[in-house]
Amino acid sequence: MALGIFDSGVGGLTVYKELSSAFPHTNMFYLGDTARVPYGNKSPETIIRYSMECACLLTDKYHVNALVVACNTISSYAVDKLKSVFGLPVLEVIQAGAEKALQVTCNGAIGVIGTIATIRSNSYVNMLKELSGDTVRIWQKACPLFVPLVEEGLITGDIPRLTIKFYLDELMKRPIDTLILACTHYPILAPLISELYPQIRIVDSATVMVEKIKQMGILVSESGRREILVTDASPAFESLKTMLVGNIRMKVIELRETGIA
Amino acid sequence: MALGIFDSGVGGLTVYKELSSAFPHTNMFYLGDTARVPYGNKSPETIIRYSMECACLLTDKYHVNALVVACNTISSYAVDKLKSVFGLPVLEVIQAGAEKALQVTCNGAIGVIGTIATIRSNSYVNMLKELSGDTVRIWQKACPLFVPLVEEGLITGDIPRLTIKFYLDELMKRPIDTLILACTHYPILAPLISELYPQIRIVDSATVMVEKIKQMGILVSESGRREILVTDASPAFESLKTMLVGNIRMKVIELRETGIA
Numbered sequence: 176m177a178l179g180i181f182d183s184g185v186g187g188l189t190v191y192k193e194l195s196s197a198f199p200h201t202n203m204f205y206l207g208d209t210a211r212v213p214y215g216n217k218s219p220e221t222i223i224r225y226s227m228e229c230a231c232l233l234t235d236k237y238h239v240n241a242l243v244v245a246c247n248t249i250s251s252y253a254v255d256k257l258k259s260v261f262g263l264p265v266l267e268v269i270q271a272g273a274e275k276a277l278q279v280t281c282n283g284a285i286g287v288i289g290t291i292a293t294i295r296s297n298s299y300v301n302m303l304k305e306l307s308g309d310t311v312r313i314w315q316k317a318c319p320l321f322v323p324l325v326e327e328g329l330i331t332g333d334i335p336r337l338t339i340k341f342y343l344d345e346l347m348k349r350p351i352d353t354l355i356l357a358c359t360h361y362p363i364l365a366p367l368i369s370e371l372y373p374q375i376r377i378v379d380s381a382t383v384m385v386e387k388i389k390q391m392g393i394l395v396s397e398s399g400r401r402e403i404l405v406t407d408a409s410p411a412f413e414s415l416k417t418m419l420v421g422n423i424r425m426k427v428i429e430l431r432e433t434g435i436a
Numbered sequence: 437m438a439l440g441i442f443d444s445g446v447g448g449l450t451v452y453k454e455l456s457s458a459f460p461h462t463n464m465f466y467l468g469d470t471a472r473v474p475y476g477n478k479s480p481e482t483i484i485r486y487s488m489e490c491a492c493l494l495t496d497k498y499h500v501n502a503l504v505v506a507c508n509t510i511s512s513y514a515v516d517k518l519k520s521v522f523g524l525p526v527l528e529v530i531q532a533g534a535e536k537a538l539q540v541t542c543n544g545a546i547g548v549i550g551t552i553a554t555i556r557s558n559s560y561v562n563m564l565k566e567l568s569g570d571t572v573r574i575w576q577k578a579c580p581l582f583v584p585l586v587e588e589g590l591i592t593g594d595i596p597r598l599t600i601k602f603y604l605d606e607l608m609k610r611p612i613d614t615l616i617l618a619c620t621h622y623p624i625l626a627p628l629i630s631e632l633y634p635q636i637r638i639v640d641s642a643t644v645m646v647e648k649i650k651q652m653g654i655l656v657s658e659s660g661r662r663e664i665l666v667t668d669a670s671p672a673f674e675s676l677k678t679m680l681v682g683n684i685r686m687k688v689i690e691l692r693e694t695g696i697a
Contacts, residue, residue, distance in 0.1 A: 210482055211472055216670045221471055291670075320595075323584040334598050341595060409477045410552070 176397060177202035178388075179239030181229045184212035185405070185412050186322070186359035187245030188419040190268070190381040194243070195420075197385040200396035204237045205245075208430065210407035213322065214248045215290030215358075222292070226253035228430050230261055237402075241393055243384065244268065247289050247357045251296035264393060271387050272355045272380035273302040279376050280353040283311040286346050286375075289357030291317045299357055314349045318342040318358075325360045326415055335367055347372050354378065363418075406430045437658060438463035439649075440500030442490045445473035446666070446673050447583070447620035448506030449680040451529070451642040455504065456681070458646040461657035465498045466506075469691065471668035474583065475509040476551030476619075483553070487514035489691050491522060498663075502654055504645065505529065508550050508618045512557035525654060532648050533616045533641035534563040540637045541614040544572040547607050547636075550618030552578045560618055575610045579603040579619075586621045587676055596628055608633050615639065624679075667691045 178198075180191050184207050191205045206229050208214075214222050226249045233239045241264040242257065244250045250267035258265045276285050287299040294317040303311055320338050329335050353376045356362055362379045369377060401423065405412060408427045416425060439459075441452050445468050452466045467490050469475075475483050487510045494500045502525040503518065505511045511528035519526045537546050548560040555578040564572055581599050590596050614637045617623055623640045630638060662684065666673060669688045677686060 210478060216673070217471060217668050218670060221668050319588050320581075320584055320590070323581055327580050329581070329602075334595065334602060337595050337598065341590075407478050407482050409479060410556075412477070 176241075176393065177204065177237065177239045177400075178241055178243060179204050179206065179230070179233035179237060180243040180245050181206040181208070181233060181249075182246040182359060183208050183214035183225070183248060185209065185415050185419070186325075188403075188416060189359050189362050189379075190243065190245035190384055191403075192420050193381040193385050194388070195401065198388070200399045202397045202400040204233060204239060204402045204404065206233055206404045207406070207412070209405040209409065209412050210430070213290070214246065215292045215319070215322070217292070219252045222248060222252045223256055226257060227260065230257055232428070232430060234261060234263070239263075241266065245359055247293040247298075247359065251293050251298040264391065266384065266387060268359070268380035268384065269298050269302050269357075271383040272357065272378055273299060273306055275380070275383040276303065276353050276355050276378045277307055277311070279378065280311070282350060282352050283307070284350045284352060285311055285313050286349065286351040286354040287313060287315045287357050288318050288342070288346070288354065288361065290322070291319055293317075293357050299355060312350075314346055314351060316342055316346045321364055322358065322360045325363045328414070328418070330363055331367065335364060336371065339364065339368055339371055343368070343372065347375070352376060356380070402426060404428045437502075437654065438465065438498065438500045439502055439504060440465050440467065440491070440494035440498060441504040441506050442467040442469070442494060442510075443507040443620060444469050444475035444486070444509060446470060446676050446680070447586075449664075449677060450620050450623050450640075451504065451506035451645055452664075453681050454642040454646050455649065456662065459649070461660045463658045463661040465494060465500060465663045465665065467494055467665045468667070468673070470666040470670065470673050471691070474551070475507065476553045476580070476583070478553070480513045483509060483513045484517050487518060488521065491518055493689070493691060495522060495524070500524075502527065506620055508554040508559075508620065512554050512559040525652065527645065527648060529620070529641035529645065530559050530563050530618075532644040533618065533639055534560060534567055536641070536644040537564065537614050537616050537639045538568055538572070540639065541572070543611060543613050544568070545611040545613060546572055546574050547610065547612040547615040548574060548576045548618050549579050549603070549607070549615065549622065551583070552580055554578075554618050560616060573611075575607055575612060577603055577607045582625060583619065583621045586624045589675070589679070591624055592628065596625060597632065600625065600629055600632055604629070604633065608636070613637060617641070663687060665689045
């Protein structure tokens with residue numbers, strides 16, 4: 176049993192990090208398509224094609240038996256296709272995040288923040304409505320500057336503070352008591368968001384993903400092999416990776432266009 | 437005679453815009469590799485490979501007779517390769533910007549701002565030293581948040597103001613009298629930079645590129661055909677394109693991996 180975790184970049188390492196510490200004996204391979212990141216501003220067709228290429232590599236070369244989509248953009252657009260093509264368990268952050276939000280909200284009013292593509296897809300809105308039987312109220316907001324802020328390491332001080340207020344002040348005037356961080360980079364800004372809006376319950380799908388995999392009972396103990404693969408190495412990703420998971424080496428691999436999608 | 441202008445994204449439209457109005461009767465094709473933007477955080481090998489694929493499309497399918505590299509990242513890494521492979525005039529923004537800076541500086545102290553990759557390449561430093569016989573002093577600063585700010589339309593107010601100050605306050609303590617905007621997105625922030633640092637002479641390579649092409653005398657009058665090609669259409673690029681050049685339609689094309697590089 177090996178777990179393949181993938182993302183358009185290295186933000187999904189927030190999910191890898193939780194899974195890695197929760198399941199120390201499971202073989203785990205992380206793939207970040209850093210050569211083509213970000214997916215968030217690309218068309219659905221392109222997102223699906225790139226996602227299939229990532230999954231192909233993990234199944235063909237690394238023989239993973241389950242896929243974790245640690246990227247909200249891919250989860251929004253490509254999960255149905257991945258499930259139908261690969262015939263493996265495909266876990267994704269949207270259902271995990273939505274389930275958790277429904278557990279913690281007291282008033283059934285939920286906020287969702289993410290990239291433009293994730294928000295436009297309405298995936299969280301649809302999932303929350305489906306899971307709740309359409310009993311919740313939802314407000315969404317795209318925050319495209321949050322990812323570059325995190326990647327620049329600007330996670331404290333006036334610039335992130337003003338940028339968070341720029342995006343969230345209006346949202347916080349709504350009656351929401353729960354906020355889903357629908358982007359794997361955003362947990363890094365969570366302390367500042369909590370400081371600015373202390374009344375809000377923040378839902379981070381990485382921790383929920385751990386619960387979900389435990390429930391499924393799909394993991395067995397192996398050697399606990401770990402590998403972090405990227406399609407392109409750059410110092411910017413190296414520093415973000417170091418901030419998230421320390422000095423594990425990133426291996427650069429080439430991702431062939433498969434034309435499968 | 438047709439001119440092929442290309443960039444990793446749509447920032448190069450600042451160059452297209454100047455060329456288009458200066459040479460209304462020249463056939464002009466713009467290609468933005470929006471499916472794979474940004475190049476700025478990718479490795480030199482990847483930047484070269486992608487650039488070759490862009491140039492291939494413009495020469496093979498659009499039969500351009502001269503290439504304008506409207507992207508500082510590509511100019512930094514791929515121009516030698518492009519020149520040697522295609523045997524066409526290849527004009528690029530680095531030499532144009534450096535020549536202009538040397539003309540306008542009074543004290544020979546020049547600042548250069550751009551993406552991480554452009555600054556790390558030292559291309560402007562090397563070009564300025566070469567053209568001046570090593571008689572100028574140069575200070576550089578990478579400003580990775582400027583592109584996402586522009587693409588988010590955040591070009592006035594406290595967030596861009598603080599972000600500009602975050603990157604440039606230290607640089608402006610140097611004796612520089614001239615600042616090269618070594619990224620095609622940055623001219624859109626030029627008014628705010630001028631307001632914050634009114635003493636500085638700003639060099640924008642788009643306008644200099646017009647002079648350069650006039651000098652070369654390589655253009656002839658044709659039908660003035662225009663086409664804007666992108667490898668992926670997204671509303672974010674559509675709005676930036678509209679801000680820059682209005683309602684010209686973008687045509688989405690597929691860029692095949694050539695393996696040429």
